[in-house]
Amino acid sequence: MTEPAVPVLMGNPEFQLVLRDFRRPAVSAGVYTVAARHELTDIDPQSRTAGERVDTEPPLPTVRQSYEFRALQFVLDEQYIQSCYPFAGSVGRYPHVLANITLRRDILPWERVLRFSRAGSSGTAPWVALLLFAVDELPDQGQPVIRPVTGLLNPGSGVTGPRIDPEYVPADVLSSACATIDVPARLFSAIVPREDELGDLAHTRQVSSPATRADGEALTEGDYAVVFTNRFPRTPGGYAAHLVSLEGFDDRLGPDAIAAGQLVRLCSLYSWTFVCDTENTLDPESLLSGLVAPTTTPPVTSQSAEKIALRLVPPREAALDEYTRRQLDHGYVPVTYRVPTGELTWAWYRGPGTPRTARALPPDLPSGPQPSADYLLIYQPFYGVFDVSYAAAWTLGRAIALSDPAYATDLVRARRELANRATNLALLALDPHRREVEPEQVTGVRAFTALAARGPGALLAMAAPQTTVPTPPIARQAGLTPQALDTVLAAETTKARLSRAAGQLAGRMPGWLDRLALLEWVPFAMLVPDPAMLPPESMRMFRIDPAWITSLLNGARDLAVATGLDRALDPFLRGATSNTFNQTTPARAGALIRSLLVTAWPDFDLTATRGGQALTELRRDMVAPDTLLVLYPEVPDEIFIREPGAGIHFSINGAARINLRQLTDGTRPPMGAPLDDEFPAAGTEQTVWDYLRPPVPGKVMPDVLDLRGPRPLIPALAAALDRTDLGPAQFALQLTSAPYQQRLYPFGATTTGQTPEAQP
Numbered sequence: 001m002t003e004p005a006v007p008v009l010m011g012n013p014e015f016q017l018v019l020r021d022f023r024r025p026a027v028s029a030g031v032y033t034v035a036a037r038h039e040l041t042d043i044d045p046q047s048r049t050a051g052e053r054v055d056t057e058p059p060l061p062t063v064r065q066s067y068e069f070r071a072l073q074f075v076l077d078e079q080y081i082q083s084c085y086p087f088a089g090s091v092g093r094y095p096h097v098l099a100n101i102t103l104r105r106d107i108l109p110w111e112r113v114l115r116f117s118r119a120g121s122s123g124t125a126p127w128v129a130l131l132l133f134a135v136d137e138l139p140d141q142g143q144p145v146i147r148p149v150t151g152l153l154n155p156g157s158g159v160t161g162p163r164i165d166p167e168y169v170p171a172d173v174l175s176s177a178c179a180t181i182d183v184p185a186r187l188f189s190a191i192v193p194r195e196d197e198l199g200d201l202a203h204t205r206q207v208s209s210p211a212t213r214a215d216g217e218a219l220t221e222g223d224y225a226v227v228f229t230n231r232f233p234r235t236p237g238g239y240a241a242h243l244v245s246l247e248g249f250d251d252r253l254g255p256d257a258i259a260a261g262q263l264v265r266l267c268s269l270y271s272w273t274f275v276c277d278t279e280n281t282l283d284p285e286s287l288l289s290g291l292v293a294p295t296t297t298p299p300v301t302s303q304s305a306e307k308i309a310l311r312l313v314p315p316r317e318a319a320l321d322e323y324t325r326r327q328l329d330h331g332y333v334p335v336t337y338r339v340p341t342g343e344l345t346w347a348w349y350r351g352p353g354t355p356r357t358a359r360a361l362p363p364d365l366p367s368g369p370q371p372s373a374d375y376l377l378i379y380q381p382f383y384g385v386f387d388v389s390y391a392a393a394w395t396l397g398r399a400i401a402l403s404d405p406a407y408a409t410d411l412v413r414a415r416r417e418l419a420n421r422a423t424n425l426a427l428l429a430l431d432p433h434r435r436e437v438e439p440e441q442v443t444g445v446r447a448f449t450a451l452a453a454r455g456p457g458a459l460l461a462m463a464a465p466q467t468t469v470p471t472p473p474i475a476r477q478a479g480l481t482p483q484a485l486d487t488v489l490a491a492e493t494t495k496a497r498l499s500r501a502a503g504q505l506a507g508r509m510p511g512w513l514d515r516l517a518l519l520e521w522v523p524f525a526m527l528v529p530d531p532a533m534l535p536p537e538s539m540r541m542f543r544i545d546p547a548w549i550t551s552l553l554n555g556a557r558d559l560a561v562a563t564g565l566d567r568a569l570d571p572f573l574r575g576a577t578s579n580t581f582n583q584t585t586p587a588r589a590g591a592l593i594r595s596l597l598v599t600a601w602p603d604f605d606l607t608a609t610r611g612g613q614a615l616t617e618l619r620r621d622m623v624a625p626d627t628l629l630v631l632y633p634e635v636p637d638e639i640f641i642r643e644p645g646a647g648i649h650f651s652i653n654g655a656a657r658i659n660l661r662q663l664t665d666g667t668r669p670p671m672g673a674p675l676d677d678e679f680p681a682a683g684t685e686q687t688v689w690d691y692l693r694p695p696v697p698g699k700v701m702p703d704v705l706d707l708r709g710p711r712p713l714i715p716a717l718a719a720a721l722d723r724t725d726l727g728p729a730q731f732a733l734q735l736t737s738a739p740y741q742q743r744l745y746p747f748g749a750t751t752t753g754q755t756p757e758a759q760p
Contacts (some may be wrong), residue, residue: 017648017672018206019729022124022199023225025107029071031168036063070170071111074149074178076243076269080104082224084241085649088272092281098650098705098735099132099241100228101270106204109225114198114250124728125198127247128269132231135238135273137187142240144179144268152180152267160185160258161265162248179268181242185258188266190693190702191231195253197707198246200714202227203728226732228650232703233276243270284604284643285740287597291539291641292742305746309355310542310592312530323383331355331542333530337388340374347386351527352393352519352549353542353590361390361547369558369570370394376551390551392526397555400521407512412560414505414573419565421501426488489568498569502576514580516556517549518587518619518631527623528592534627540592541746543635549586553578587618587631591639591746594627602628604643605739608636639746643739650735653678656687661733663721672733679720679734691716 040055053059082102086094103109109126135142149169155161159182166174193201205224233239245267252258289296294307311331314320320328331354337347350358366375373394378387401407488494519527528534557574561567578584597604602622608615608630619631652658657678665671680686691713693706707714717734718726726734 018208019733020204020206021728022110022126022202023107023204023223024110024124025071027069028113029069029073029111030113031066031068033064033066036065038062068170072108072269073112073169073173073245073247074152074267074269075176078270080108081270084270084272086274089274091275091277093278093283094274094276095232095234095236095278096652096654096656098228098230098232099130099239099274100226100650101130101241101243102205103225103227104222106206106223106225109202109227112247114246125195126202126227127245128227128243129193129198129201129246130227130229131183131191131242131244131266132229132233133183133187133191133240133242134233134235135240138181138183138240141238142181142242142271142273144181144242144271146177147180148177149174152178152265155263155265158261159263159265160252162245162267163250164248179271181244181266181268181271182263183266185262185264186260186696188264189255189257190696191704192246192249192253193230193707194709195250197230197709198253200707200728200731201230203732228732228735230705230707232705233274234703236276236278238273238275240271240273242266242268244268282596282600284597284601287537287595288641288643288740288742290537291593291595291597292744295744305541305744306355308539308541308744308746310353310528310533310540311355312533329355330358332387332389333533335388335529337386339386345385347388349387349392349529350389350545350548351529352522352545352552353527353540353592354545355542357543358545358547369561369567370554371558371561373398373555390547393548393551394555394558396522396526397516397552397557398559399555400516401556401559403521404512407509407556408559410507410509414502414507414509415560415562415566415569417505418498418502418569418573419563422485422489422494422498422565422569425494425497426485429488429491429494485565486568495572498572499575502569502572506573506576509577510580510583513553513556513577514582517553517580517582519549519552519629520619520621522552524623524627527629534592534594536626537595538593539595539641541589541639542592543589543747544587544631546586553583582618585633588633589635589747590629590631592623592627592629594624596626598622598628599626605641606630607640607642608632609638609640610634610636635747637745637747639744641742641744643741649737650732651737652688652735655682656689657682658688658717658734659737660721661736663723663730663733672736677720679717681720688713 038055038060039053040060042052042054080103082104084099084101086092086097086099109128110124112127114125114127133142139145150166152161153164153166153169203226205226207221207224227243229241246253258264292308295305309331312328312333314325314328327348330350332348332350334346335349336344338344362378370376373391376390376394378390379385380387401411489498515521534540557570557577561570591606591608593606606628608617615632615634615636617630618633619629621629623629655678657680660675660677660679662669662671662673662675669675680688680690688705691706691711693702693704693709693711696702705713714726714731717731718724721734723730
């Protein structure tokens with residue numbers, strides 16, 4: 001049995017939640033007896049009506065058969081736990097959060113039946129509840145104690161346990177152990193949900209499409225049950241959340257239903273602890289707001305995204321000429337530079353990340369391996385300065401290659417071996433007795449090779465070799481001139497052989513260069529040449545200059561070119577080592593984030609899209625202790641940054657109000673979307689704190705929501721939504737919160753902004 005669905009579209013058309021009030025199993029746990037009774041009755045043949053019984057002396061016996069349907073009762077296996085929030089062991093700002101637990105078995109909270117004294121109450125009420133305690137309110141710092149089931153059902157003097165008759169508990173279950181907690185009766189009465197509130201704190205969740213998150217709860221396709229508490233952890237300190245069984249407490253959930261001074265022994269099916277710290281923890285919402293503040297600080301214009309571009313921004317009062325401002329606008333910074341003649345001057349340098357699309361290099365640059373970086377120096381004669389960006393990239397690539405003995409050794413060995421093979425091929429090509437010394441050209445050898453490929457049986461069947469290879473006579477070799485070598489290397493057969501040889505000699509070099517293409521081993525100072533370009537608590541977006549990457553790779557590839565033959569053979573080795581994805585399709589854009597957010601949550605959710613499609617991250621790495629680098633294969637048109645460490649949970653906003661959500665299907669905004677309204681209404685003095693249970697003796701404020709009591713929250717919330725009442729799924733929807741999200745358009749889009757909305 002299930003309630004009508006409440007479909008909730010959570011901001012992503014490929015992701016949908018469906019909430020339901022409850023789901024009762026076809027058969028609840030318990031012992032069922034089926035009785036079969038047989039009666040023989042005289043039937044009037046005319047009227048076909050039953051007459052008197054004819055089996056009365058003696059009557060046919062009634063047959064009874066009993067069946068037991070078992071469900072978990074005292075122990076919950078952890079395989080049923082999908083997630084919990086706040087996360088176990090976490091420390092955060094949770095004073096406005098209602099802890100919750102998600103169960104993989106959607107009928108679990110309703111598999112057992114609570115039999116309340118009031119008629120109709122037992123239909124939808126779960127038999128479990130999530131209770132929240134401050135760790136100093138319970139013995140053992142809120143940790144459960146393992147006891148025999150008999151110790152739960154018969155706790156002894158001064159302790160009240162569940163009213164479950166041991167005779168109806170299977171012997172194997174009765175002899176097992178379970179986790180228990182002892183709660184002071186006054187505290188139990190102050191926080192336990194009332195009979196008519198239990199159903200409001202549990203519902204089912206159906207995830208229709210896979211949507212696994214990197215942080216927070218993994219929302220995978222399936223049906224789940226969700227139970228959340230009615231108590232806020234408003235006071236800083238440690239808290240313990242316990243999913244407890246209320247079976248046997250059916251008529252003892254009201255105020256003062258258990259005598260004061262008693263302890264209440266509960267079965268704890270699952271528990272975890274967390275710490276609420278409102279002072280010393282990082283605030284992800286504030287950090288995220290600060291990262292994109294340049295794009296959201298009024299006035300917000302179509303060019304606001306330029307404020308987060310990777311460039312050096314001079315002070316407004318700086319007296320700079322147009323040329324200097326243009327260079328800075330394109331991502332350049334001035335650096336000291338010593339010219340070959342020894343004079344010290346300054347030059348322009350820009351790293352691989354550019355705020356604007358980089359200008360193409362001059363087409364007349366020399367090709368092939370170069371002995372130095374001078375060929376990549378760009379001189380601007382009108383201003384008398386050099387642009388050393390590409391020369392620095394080439395030099396850096398060479399330095400990185402030399403610093404890696406494995407790569408440098410592989411490259412030197414490959415060049416020497418390739419040169420030897422090319423020399424041998426050239427000598428063979430010039431030898432008049434080539435047919436005698438090249439086995440591939442001998443008919444008999446070709447036949448032997450083909451026969452050997454068919455297996456050893458074919459070789460044994462061959463009576464005798466058909467052709468023998470004569471011993472090559474000693475021949476005079478003509479001198480191997482450069483002209484003759486060029487002629488041989490130009491032959492297609494020679495090219496094919498050298499290409500195959502280069503592929504065999506490439507070894508690990510393609511993978512090494514592939515990593516270098518993603519800027520691995522590049523010092524941070526070469527990526528961000530001036531610290532002011534990436535100040536603390538900032539985010540910077542950039543495009544990748546492919547010519548800079550090419551210069552970096554060329555510096556590593558041009559190593560160990562010692563002879564003209566090495567230069568002539570370089571295209572073969574370059575082709576064999578440059579066929580990886582990151583070299584043929586280099587990164588096009590990236591992001592740098594320098595923030596405490598990176599230190600605390602290195603794996604927070606950062607999603608870049610282009611045309612609505614998520615971009616694959618080519619690289620995501622911490623290039624400094626507090627700095628994250630992310631590279632993308634395309635230039636994104638939208639970036640989403642979501643609050644780390646938070647899945648879908650239940651909470652109120654920072655003003656202690658509920659952000660209302662749409663409850664009507666087929667409307668705008670769609671079902672589940674945030675409305676531009678709060679409860680209690682903004683501008684009033686009321687908050688959700690006005691709907692808490694009244695204080696109890698010995699405790700200033702229990703911080704427990706009064707859902708349907710003297711200060712009923714649910715009826716008041718329903719009235720604010722023009723409804724008479726809210727079902728469990730509708731109530732849960734109003735409290736649903738998703739990770740805080742920032743959205744920006746990094747490269748000159750028309751809109752920027754932040755959307756703290758539900759978009760898992």
